[in-house]
Amino acid sequence: MGPLDPSDDSGLFRRKDLLGLRFLAASEITHILDVAEQFRGLNLRSIKKVPTLRGKSVVHLFLEPSTRTRTSFDIAAKRMSADTFSISGGASSATKGETLMDTARNLAAMHPDIIVIRHSRAGGAAAVAKALPDTSIINAGDGACEHPTQGLLDLLTIRRALGGFRGRVVTIIGDITHSRVARSNIHGLVKVGAIVRVCGPPTLIPAGIEELGVQVHHTLQTAMHGADVLMALRIQKERIPRGGHFFPTTREYSRLYGINRDKLRRWGNKDVVVMHPGPINRGIELEPEVADGEWSVILNQVENGVAVRMACLYLALGGERAAAQEGRG
């Protein structure tokens, strides 16, 4: 019985919102991945449209820059026949001083079914979700806090590459302090039984992060030893206060923490997989020979992102509950 089988309501996703992987149980995470796996096939067909969300409307409210996440959500919603509306930072009334809450309340008054929100404030999407009981909210990145759909697409990519999570070692390298991608991955991966290491200069690793169940490394060589996955992250310059210097120079950072072919050959597992959420700063966290090389599953991440977002939109809109009811009725 698959997760889209109407007679199987064992693992139903019963939440209105998707705000962070820290709120989900391991069973919910794997259930979303299973549903995404079923949507993956649709993206490979010549006709990529299904009527699943016909009559539903999805607003994409992106008040921070985005290329992949926004396009991926838009493609996901359109392939399921939802009507989509996009609002971006520069073109919204945020530039006129409107608060996120006011913007969201006004959008909700037009009765969309889902608002997908990206905002620089940690907890922004959660605050909106609480204030709007009739609208599903999906967090597409709230400051340095979480980016749950990125975490899920990363987990799907890892599961497809390795066949599972238990006992597998995932090393996340770079600016852990300011990365919502790191946080969502840590919460998700720890829950599904992976061993998670974080690696970077002490200034870019938050104190006490071990409490989330990760091991901390400050040298790339030890962090890479025996790792199945290396996930490189961008330095989140936009979240570093002006005048803040977290490492001596970009060159020095790249010498210590950048991944190149030579380091992979010397310190990496034979079958190690390299990931990056994008945008890549080539020559800093990853050399082009690695980003484009045989280790890289970076474009698989992007590909899997559409299926994951289809699954999240479908589940948050209660598609599964409706299917189960129809099956019973």
Ligand code: NCD
């Ligand atoms: C990430 C983000 O916005 O948090 N990008 C993404 O969504 N694919 C990572 C980043 O900007 O470095």
